[in-house]
Amino acid sequence: MKAVIQRVSSASVSVEGEVVGNCQKGYMILFGAEKGDSEKEAELLARKVSALRIFADDDDKMNLSILDVDGEVLAISQFTLLADVKKGNRPSFINALEPQRANELYEYFCECLKNLGIKKVAKGIFGADMQVSLINDGPVTILYDTDIWSKN
DSSP: EEEEEEEEEEEEEEETTEEEEESEEEEEEEEBBBOOHHHHHHHHHHHHHOOOOOEEOOOOEEEEETTTTTTTEEEOOOOOGGGGGGGSSSOOOOOOHHHHHHHHHHHHHHHHHHHOOOOOOOOTTTTEEEEEEEEEEEEEEEEEEEEHHHOO
């Protein structure tokens, strides 16, 4: 499972010109599930994301989590995170989880974030052509790959 976490001042996602999800101060998360992923990886990723300390404390040190700052999340399913570009110039998505199961894990990941205490978890529309707008605060961008924790 892969995720790109961007600390944002605000973010929104639109489908056919209509905003379908948004958040204020918090994270915009791109989420991708790959073959072999399960609820175990979704839970692990949600715990790591909710505990990630990338918000400034009173001493201007990255020491606070999204829970500490009462932040919000916009989570967007993004199968292209699983692109394999080792050969040639056209990405292969052979490692991406099949859509129905990927959507189940995306929804489960979002529920896990809520259960861990994140007050607002907005979403895009799985499989839709989406336009994402965000103000990356910092900029701060963190990459997660659950392989480093769960498959070793």
